[in-house]
Amino acid sequence: MSRIQLLNPRLANQIAAGEVVERPSSVIKELLENSLDAGATRVEVDVEDGGVKLMRVRDNGGGIDKSDLPLALSRHATSKIRELDDLEAVATLGFRGEALASISSVARLTLTSNTSDESAGWQVTAEGRDMQAELAPAAHPKGTTVEVRDLFFNTPARRKFLRTEKTEYNHLDDVIKRQALSRFDVAFTLRNNNRAVYSWREAGTQIExxxxxxxxxxxxxxxxxxxxxxxxxxxxxxxxxxxxxxxxxxxxxxxxxxxxxxxxxxxxxxxxxxxxxxxxxxxxxxxxxxxxxxxxxxxxxxxxxxxxxxxxxxxxxxxxxxxxxxxxxxxxxxxxxxxxxxxxxxxxxxxxxx
Ligand SMILES: Nc1ncnc2c1ncn2[C@@H]1O[C@H](COP(=O)(O)OP(=O)(O)O)[C@@H](O)[C@H]1O
Ligand SMILES: [Mg+2]
Structure with missing residues (x-):
């Protein structure tokens, strides 16, 4: 046997990503959950090439503080639980603090957010490589946009398991619809290859x-x-x-x-x-x-x-x-x-x- 070594953080994240990020639809699921957890009432999804080339989820939720932005991409970093007892009654969809870390280890991820009503905002980018998040100012209305490009660009073995664009698209469409059924009080929009597919307004009444x-x-x-x-x-x-x-x-x-x-x-x-x-x-x-x-x-x-x-x-x-x-x-x-x-x-x- 060779000697025991600690995995570098990027490799550790890529291994962990195997559990969370199976295909584009798993990314969409995690990003939608984050938007809903942030209290968004409007979520807009944009995808290209079945999500493999691009997935962008934009919300009007509470946003992420500038100083928290790099942390949001770290593994085991979450704003949703603090201690073991919190696990006893989780009220949010997320709580494991690993989705963004996992996604950013196997794709090019840009996270832009603004917590204020003024047009301001900050952006961090992570490219799988070193997980070094660089902060830069970026105009964004209150809320958050996560852009994920070139899924599995650095993990060719995973990429091989992806199916046709149509199949991957159908999976992510299912995920959005499933989520849309879970929250009638939220508006959902989907664009595929720059074409509007649907745009569902908040459904407040029984008829809606x-x-x-x-x-x-x-x-x-x-x-x-x-x-x-x-x-x-x-x-x-x-x-x-x-x-x-x-x-x-x-x-x-x-x-x-x-x-x-x-x-x-x-x-x-x-x-x-x-x-x-x-x-x-x-x-x-x-x-x-x-x-x-x-x-x-x-x-x-x-x-x-x-x-x-x-x-x-x-x-x-x-x-x-x-x-x-x-x-x-x-x-x-x-x-x-x-x-x-x-x-x-x-x-x-x-x-x-x-
Ligand atoms: N769309 C978003 N709006 C506001 N905060 C977000 C959003 N996405 C992620 N975050 C913040 O980043 C943290 C890490 O997200 P994630 O990796 O999905 O872990 P988790 O959802 O399990 O906490 C979240 O706890 C939250 O504070
Ligand atoms: Mg999450």
């Missing part, structure tokens, strides 16, 4: 919210969807579930959020499947957009680097609540509405599975 759901999940879903909102002993489940007559051959129209965080969870999946069991043909999949709200101290979000998984303190209670809420809602549907259609519902706008 349902319009956004229809834009993401397709109008057919919305036409067949039951709106539910059930609260019981500190748990709340609300959203839209498709009547059993609207079902799919794949689990590709399933959105589940826990305290605003999009998650894929076995327990949740099982509870939902069980609720639909008697009203769906075998092998068919339900479609839903559901929001579970629980006391943050009863759910552990620090389970996985991409934060796609959570752990509930009381599994059984959460499972039973989801199951019984949905079971009850579906039982209200007229019997004639059930088991009607075996045909696939029209393709929704999303290609990824929840």
């Amino acid at each position: 919210r349902e319009r956004r759901v229809a834009q993401v999940c397709g109008p057919a879903f919305m036409e067949q969807a039951l709106h539910i909102d059930i609260e019981r002993s500190g748990l709340r489940l609300w959203g839209w579930v498709a009547q059993p007559s609207f079902n799919r051959s794949q689990a590709d129209l399933q959105h589940f959020y826990v305290n605003g965080r999009a998650i894929r969870d076995k327990l949740v999946g099982h509870a939902v499947r069980q609720a639909y069991q008697d009203v769906l043909y075998h092998g068919r999949h339900p479609a839903f957009v559901l929001y579970l709200e629980v006391d943050p101290s009863t759910v552990d979000v620090n389970v996985h680097p991409t934060k796609h998984e959570v752990r509930f303190r009381d599994n059984r209670r959460v499972h039973d609540f989801i199951f019984s809420s949905l079971h009850h809602a579906l039982a209200q549907v007229r019997p004639g509405d059930r088991l009607e259609s075996e045909t696939d519902a029209p393709e929704p706008a999303l290609s990824g599975a929840a």
Whole structure:
């Protein structure tokens, strides 16, 4: 064996980046989470070449102090938690303090921000190389812009795993839509190769919210969807579930959020499947957009680097609540509405599975 050596910070970050930055859509996810955590009400995304050439996320959130800008790019640097106890009830989407460090180790990253209402602002740039952040003044309205260019330019092995521009674009489009469903109070814009794809205003009313759901999940879903909102002993489940007559051959129209965080969870999946069991043909999949709200101290979000998984303190209670809420809602549907259609519902706008 050779002697033990400390990895240099850049290499350490590049290795850590493997967990967080799989492809362009993972970058978009982290940048959107940061914008939402910063209290933005408007988020604009620009991408080129499926995100590989360029991803730019601009927000009108609180911004980053000039003196904090270099820190924002350091690993294990976060403004969101201070001590171990804070992990017990994380209220933000981020908390690990590694996204920007990881991204900047495998791409050319420019971070521009302004915390004041005057047109001012500062910029730091990091090019994977030395992680030395240089500060320079840069005009920017209140908020933050993160620009990520040439993803994996210095890690050719990772670059080889990227798919076609179209595939990568579809993945990041899914991520934005998933995030847009999590925050109706935020406006989202996407431009692809300098062409406007969509621009969704804040959705304050129920009608506006349902319009956004229809834009993401397709109008057919919305036409067949039951709106539910059930609260019981500190748990709340609300959203839209498709009547059993609207079902799919794949689990590709399933959105589940826990305290605003999009998650894929076995327990949740099982509870939902069980609720639909008697009203769906075998092998068919339900479609839903559901929001579970629980006391943050009863759910552990620090389970996985991409934060796609959570752990509930009381599994059984959460499972039973989801199951019984949905079971009850579906039982209200007229019997004639059930088991009607075996045909696939029209393709929704999303290609990824929840
Ligand atoms: N869009 C943004 N607006 C305001 N602050 C931001 C933004 N993006 C990043 N930051 C700041 O940079 C820090 C590091 O971001 P990140 O690496 O994603 O870690 P985390 O989100 O886990 O804290 C954040 O804690 C936050 O203080
Ligand atoms: Mg973050």
